[in-house]
Amino acid sequence: MNRDQPLNTRIELAGVPLASPITLLSGCVGFCEELIHLEGFDFSSVGAIFLKGTTLEARRGNPPPRVAETCGGMLNAIGLQNPGARHVVDVILPTIQHLPTRFFANIAGSSVEDYGEVARIFDNSPVDGIEVNISCPNVKEGGAAFGSDPRIAARVVDEVKRATSKPVITKLSPNVTDITQVARAVMDAGTDAISAINTVMGLAIDLKNRTPKLGNGQGGLSGPAIKPVALLHVWRIHQIAAARGIPIVGQGGITTAGDAMEFILVGATAVGLGTALFRNPMASAAILAGMTDWLRHFGADNFGQLKGTLRWPT
Numbered sequence: 001m002n003r004d005q006p007l008n009t010r011i012e013l014a015g016v017p018l019a020s021p022i023t024l025l026s027g028c029v030g031f032c033e034e035l036i037h038l039e040g041f042d043f044s045s046v047g048a049i050f051l052k053g054t055t056l057e058a059r060r061g062n063p064p065p066r067v068a069e070t071c072g073g074m075l076n077a078i079g080l081q082n083p084g085a086r087h088v089v090d091v092i093l094p095t096i097q098h099l100p101t102r103f104f105a106n107i108a109g110s111s112v113e114d115y116g117e118v119a120r121i122f123d124n125s126p127v128d129g130i131e132v133n134i135s136c137p138n139v140k141e142g143g144a145a146f147g148s149d150p151r152i153a154a155r156v157v158d159e160v161k162r163a164t165s166k167p168v169i170t171k172l173s174p175n176v177t178d179i180t181q182v183a184r185a186v187m188d189a190g191t192d193a194i195s196a197i198n199t200v201m202g203l204a205i206d207l208k209n210r211t212p213k214l215g216n217g218q219g220g221l222s223g224p225a226i227k228p229v230a231l232l233h234v235w236r237i238h239q240i241a242a243a244r245g246i247p248i249v250g251q252g253g254i255t256t257a258g259d260a261m262e263f264i265l266v267g268a269t270a271v272g273l274g275t276a277l278f279r280n281p282m283a284s285a286a287i288l289a290g291m292t293d294w295l296r297h298f299g300a301d302n303f304g305q306l307k308g309t310l311r312w313p314t
């Protein structure tokens with residue numbers, strides 16, 4: 001096999017052409033404040049960047065500590081600290097929109113209406129699409145996460161779709177009994193793509209002090225520890241998303257090219273790097289190179305040919 005033969009790393013996500021299937025995940029590169037100063041950072045290896053979770057009003061976030069290392073992962077409870085949607089669009093986006101990659105906003109809210117208002121603000125901005133984080137508490141209606149009830153998840157997506165003509169990507173929470181019910185509901189509501197999975201709820205304990213390690217008590221687990229959970233969720237979502245042509249951004253614990261390829265095999269069109277960036281913010285270039293080696297290994301010309309080709313035992 002000729003290693004020098006160029007392979008097609010391009011993909012399309014909800015109508016948006018990406019130069020690479022690798023995305024950088026929300027909350028893991030902020031608003032690119034540090035990335036733009038990172039010497040030698042290879043933007044050509046990054047198909048898109050999901051910006052930090054943004055709400056209508058600015059939020060101060062949770063009390064520290066906000067992150068704790070755990071076995072094979074990391075627990076976080078940032079509490080959606082952000083400067084508010086208007087500030088992101090008016091002040092931050094003009095400083096990063098020239099970068100040679102695509103950007104998706106990541107929006108959150110305390111009520112269904114909040115999501116619509118934030119989406120409207122981003123609709124009138126240069127972002128390429130809007131990712132909807134439905135793992136936040138529905139403060140106005142009892143406090144359970146929007147994403148834990150398929151009907152409420154669908155209402156959020158419906159509200160966002162009405163507020164924007166940009167592609168909408170719904171980010172699903174693994175903290176539910178049956179993720180396919182939520183996936184089906186948000187697809188019925190018109191989502192253009194799905195991101196899976198968000199973090200898995202967990203608790204880390206400071207034994208000597210008999211306290212949680214996080215200032216918020218509980219938090220969301222990410223990193224390699226959640227990869228098997230994420231792979232199964234993506235595979236199950238793929239069983240219903242494929243027939244509707246809805247692409248999936250697979251994520252949860254990817255640190256190597258092999259990890260990323262596993263997500264392609266279970267049905268992901270694009271993959272996301274999150275926690276891995278805390279150890280190596282430059283990881284995307286090596287992972288993309290490794291992924292193209294896997295393409296050659298399988299005799300494929302592009303990632304789409306391998307999508308969903310896991311050989312499930314019959």
Ligand SMILES: Cc1cc2nc3c(=O)[nH]c(=O)nc-3n(C[C@H](O)[C@H](O)[C@H](O)COP(=O)(O)O)c2cc1C
Nearest residue numbers: 025026027053076133198222223252253254274275
């Ligand atoms: C510190 C931190 C902050 C995060 N903030 C957000 C956020 O604002 N919005 C969101 O949808 N997901 C957020 N996430 C979840 C990630 O985008 C990603 O879905 C998750 O961490 C799983 O991928 P990973 O195991 O590769 O990190 C955050 C994760 C971490 C670790």
